Amino acid sequence: MPRRTAPAGTDPALARGAAANRGGNGLFRLGPRALAITLAWLRLTAITGQTLAVLFVAYAVPLAIPVHALLAGIGVLLLFEIATVMRLRLGWPVSELEAIGHIAVDVLVLGYLLYLSGGASNPFVTLLLVPIALAAAALSRAGIAAVAVLSGAIYGLLLRWYQPLPAMASGHGADFSLHVIGMAINFAIAALLLGVFIARLAGALRGEQMRLQRLHERALRDEGILAMATQSAGAAHELNTPLATLRMLLHELIPAPSTCEPLRGDLKLMAQQVDRCSEILRELVAVGRAQLDGDCETLGLGAFVRRCTDRFQLLRPEADTDLQLRAEDADLPVRIPAGLQHALINLLNNALDASAQLGSTQVALSARSGVRCLEFRVRDHGPGFADPSRSPDSLGVSGKDHGLGIGLALAEATADRLGGDLDASNAAGGGAEIRLRLPLLALLPERDGKPVPTAMHCIPEETP
Structure with missing residues (x-):
């Protein structure tokens, strides 16, 4: 890419x-x-x-x-x-x-x-x-x-x-x-x-x-995303009713304990996924409202990345996620702009799909703060990119049989909107690594109407 x-x-x-x-x-x-x-x-x-x-x-x-x-x-x-x-x-x-x-x-x-x-x-x-x-x-x-x-x-x-x-x-x-x-x-x-x-x-x-x-x-990418967002808003409104019906029926179909444990486990997993779909719809509405109001939630960096991995584990229970976070960065307060969490989850989802190509379920997420930027790195254990200089995924075109081709495009659009950048490379030892860098000053909470100076935070060490 x-x-x-x-x-x-x-x-x-x-x-x-x-x-x-x-x-x-x-x-x-x-x-x-x-x-x-x-x-x-x-x-x-x-x-x-x-x-x-x-x-x-x-x-x-x-x-x-x-x-x-x-x-x-x-x-x-x-x-x-x-x-x-x-x-x-x-x-x-x-x-x-x-x-x-x-x-x-x-x-x-x-x-x-x-x-x-x-x-x-x-x-x-x-x-x-x-x-x-x-x-x-x-x-x-x-x-x-x-x-x-x-x-x-x-x-x-x-x-x-x-x-x-x-x-x-x-x-x-x-x-x-x-x-x-x-x-x-x-x-x-x-x-x-x-x-x-x-x-x-x-x-x-x-x-x-x-x-x-x-x-x-x-401009072309954002036009496509806007068209999909318009359709998604209508689809989200229409999906709310059938999801509520499915949730009710699944809870009624779950058998009593010790009667049919395999079926009970599958039905409970289906009910959890339906609940997760309903939660995603509510999050879409909340993200849109926050975007219009200009409100951003403030969390510690550690709490934010753990929330991202927890949500990812609900979507992909089979994933073995390695969270890498320095102790001095865990308590760093950051303002969470709309769309950042979804961008990281999309990158983790793509990384797990890449790892699965070689029979692995391992992915890694790391977050590091520096003087000027906040960097997120998502690592997979897949085959890597044949040509890292070219994007492996573009809007509407996916390299996966079951993909929609919007994961990386949405993550890249989020990076652009927040004034950052997104790039990819093959990692040492195999696999690929996606780096999402955002300007730290724009993410720090305000104190007395002024952003916290970035010099208050440590400079990240050079990593290969």
Whole structure:
């Protein structure tokens, strides 16, 4: 089963965030804030490179250039960089107009520096294309057009108005050699910027596609679960009457003691199962009511997992369940959200079915609390997964002859809804292990209106 990280599940906020990062043409966009951060890093690199270039040309070549005027322009860019870093640390949202303003400052300062150093004849004039490339990946069409018009206007002005570079003392050939060197440096800078930026863009695009795929899969799964829940509500209402009739008849059919002990035992087991079915129906109604009211029962972790194993033993009396719980975790108070108990029972039921394939009745349930998460592990002694990276069960499709194909899907949906994750792997020594991890802070009871800090609880030891 592929690991499902679920910070949002089918949260519409994730969908809105994904939509906000796509432009009108459907391509993935980094967004104004990511663009502002990228510009800040590039601006810092530009300030360093421009300062070194000015000092090198002025004192090492040497060439009579307006050093102080050039350094003043770089100083303005440095002040703007400091202001930008302080602003980005505030965490306020960055609008597209503000991002365009950042690009405008960079373009104008670059145009000023090019005006003092040869205008359009300066080999670094092609750096005016970099802001357009950045804008194309982060802004709307209107924003891209604005940046392109500004860069094009600066380039056009530099064709007509600029201060030519003074000739070098060694003659025209030396001037051309310096121009070629500048073109080579400019090519290296452009190649580096485009390579790094395109690699980052491709990685972000792949990540966004994976998030959208997970979102689509969860939406399909949740639609199926919702359809089944709707049908289950109607079925639960209809089943209440025949179950009450069966319960009454079974209790009347149970013979007196010592008359027919085998039949008496079977009928008592049937009556217990009917009572359990009625109890499950009542629990369904209670879970739905708790979900609507937002109420959660608070229990010790030990009491909760023992209740889960007790309920599981009623469903599967043949199971040999091994409960593993550290003494320091047993008294940890946790809020039990709706559906968590059913998720663990579903995982235990699947584990017992897997163990039965090799003639075993052993399953294990462990619970461990850590600094950030509460982890449940369900272990079976079956054949394990042929390919642990693929889900052995999906909604409506079961690998068992008598299965409904909803156990793991419901457990995974519960993990997503609670902000956790569910994954599986083959266990050392045979069998498989399912891990259900939930954020501990969301499960701790409140004290004075505030959750208990997770640091109050121990860090789990690393286990294989």
